[in-house]
Amino acid sequence: MSDCGGEPFALRVLGDSMAPEFLDGHIIIIEPDGVIHNGAYVFAVDDKDEYIFRQLHIENDRYFLKPLNTAYPTLEIPSLERVKGVITQRAGTRRKEHKNYY
Numbered sequence: 001m002s003d004c005g006g007e008p009f010a011l012r013v014l015g016d017s018m019a020p021e022f023l024d025g026h027i028i029i030i031e032p033d034g035v036i037h038n039g040a041y042v043f044a045v046d047d048k049d050e051y052i053f054r055q056l057h058i059e060n061d062r063y064f065l066k067p068l069n070t071a072y073p074t075l076e077i078p079s080l081e082r083v084k085g086v087i088t089q090r091a092g093t094r095r096k097e098h099k100n101y102y
Contacts, residue, residue, distance in 0.1 A: 006032035006033065006085075007032065008029055008030065008031050008032065008033075008088070009029075009030055009032075009085075010027050010028065010029050010030070011027070011028055011030060011043070011053075012025060012026070012027055012028075013025065013026040013027070013028060013053065016069055016071075017053075017054070017067040017068070017069050017071075017072045018041075018053060018054070018055075018067060018068045018069065019068060019069050020068065021041075021068055021090075022041075022053070022068070022090060023092065023097075025092070025093070026090050026091065026092050026097065027090070027091040027092075028041075028043075028053065028087045028089065028090055028091075029087065029088050029089035029090075029091075030043045030084075030085035030086070030087055030088070031085055031086050031087075031088045032084065032085040034085060034086025034087075034088060035086065036056065036080055036083050036086060037056075038056065038057060038058040039055065039056065039057070040055070040056050040086050040087075040101075041053070041054070041055050041056075041086070041087035041101055042054065042055070042056045042065070042083045042084075042085065042086055042087065043083070043084050043085040043086075043087065044056075044065055044077060044082045044083045044084055045077075045082045045084060046065065046075055046077070046082075047075060047076075047077070051084070052065060052075070053087070054066055054067055054075070055067075055068065056083065057074075062076060063076065063077045063078070063079065063080060063082075064076050064077070065077060086101075087101055088100065088101055088102070089101065
């Protein structure tokens with residue numbers, strides 16, 4: 001689909017919008033050069049120009065940032081240029097919480 005650009009970096013998950021897969025306090029690794037694809041977990045810029053962590057859904061050439069927690073709204077973005085990186089790993093406080101995403 002499309003690629004981002006830059007060095008990988010880590011962020012801490014805040015809140016429960018991506019629960020149950022990503023819990024408050026988990027650390028995520030973001031790969032700016034990661035391959036963007038339908039269903040990928042992404043770090044993007046929303047319509048308020050704020051950074052957001054969601055799952056990307058592509059439907060009929062339209063792009064949506066969807067939370068895993070249904071209490072939060074799904075947002076539409078105008079293009080993949082809003083995606084700033086792909087989540088490649090998750091780390092928690094226990095080894096069993098560590099996971100890779102491809």
